[in-house]
Amino acid sequence: MSDALVSPPVFILTGAVSLALLGTAVWKVKRERNDRPANGREREHLLPLMGVMGAFIFAAQMINFSIPGTGSSGHLVGGILLAAILGPWAGLLTLASVLVIQCLLFADGGFMALGCNILNMAVLSCLVAYPLVFRPLMKPNASAARILTASLLASVVSLELGAAAVTLETELSDITALPTGRFLLFMLPIHLVIGIGEGLATAAVIGVVQRYKPELLAEAATQPAPGRRKLGKALAVIALAALLIGGSFSWLASSKPDGLEWSIEKVTGGTDLEAAEEGLHGTSARIQQTTALMPDYDTSLAGIIGSGAILAAVFGASYLMRAGQKQP
Incomplete structure (x- = not known):
C-alpha cells in the first residue's frame, strides 16, 4: 500500500498494532532460543536462518510473474514459507524486516502505510493463515500432495485476507474516491490467482526442504537438530540462491502492475494516487526521500544490496540479543 490510501488515524492504529505484535515476536523468539523444548531440540540456528531466509524472500519478491489474460502481475509474499521454516513469530519478524527495508531503502510501499503492510502481508500470513490452515494440514514427513494442498x-x-484488509483500511481512511464494493470486486479475484501462484512456489520450496533438509522445518519435532557444519552448508546454499535470484533472475520480472495497482487502475483508470503534501503525509514523504538511497530499485544491484541489508539487519539483531544474555 502507498501513503495515498492511508489516513493519519489508520496509520496510528495499524502502526501501534504492528509494533505491539513485533515486540511480542522479539520476546517469543528470544524465549524460543533460550528454552530447550520438550523434545530436546535447540534452535540455536534460528537467527542465522532468519537472516538467509529473509534475504531469499527479499530477492524472490523482486520477481513479478505475469498473470495471463489480465494485464496484471503478482509476486511472492513469503509469509507461509517463512512460518513453515522459522515458526510463526520468527517468520513475522523476518517478513516485517523485509518490508521495512523495502520501505526505507527502496521507497517500496509508503512509510505511513508500513503498519498496514506489515499487518496485511506478515501478520495475516504468519499468525493467521499459517496456524489456522497450513499447520493443521501438515504432518511429519508429509507427502508431496499434502504439502501442495496445505x-x-x-x-x-x-x-484473500490481505486483499480484504487493504480494502477495509482504504475505506476506514476515507481519503480516496475508491468505491469499496467495486474495489473489493477486483481485489479478491486477482489475489486469488496470485495466491495460487504463491502456493505453488511455497510447496516447491517446502518440498525440497522436506526431502533434503527436513530438520530445518519449524515443526520437525522428530528430526535431530542440524550440526554446525551441515547447518553452515545449508545456510550458504540459501544465501547463494538469494544472491543469484536478486542479481540475475530479478531482471526477468514483469513490468505489469501488481494486483493492488491493477485493481486501482480498473476502478479509477490509473495506477497512481497522489498523497497530500502537508501534515503526516508530507512528513512521511520527506522521511522516504531521506532514507531511500535506491528508490524504485533504480540499480541493477538492488537485489544483491537489499539481500545484504536483510542479512546485516538480522545478524545485527542476533548480536544484540546475544550481548544481553548471560553466558553459562
Missing part, C-alpha cells in the same frame, strides 16, 4: 490453501487464504 501450501495452496494457506497461501490463498493469506492473500
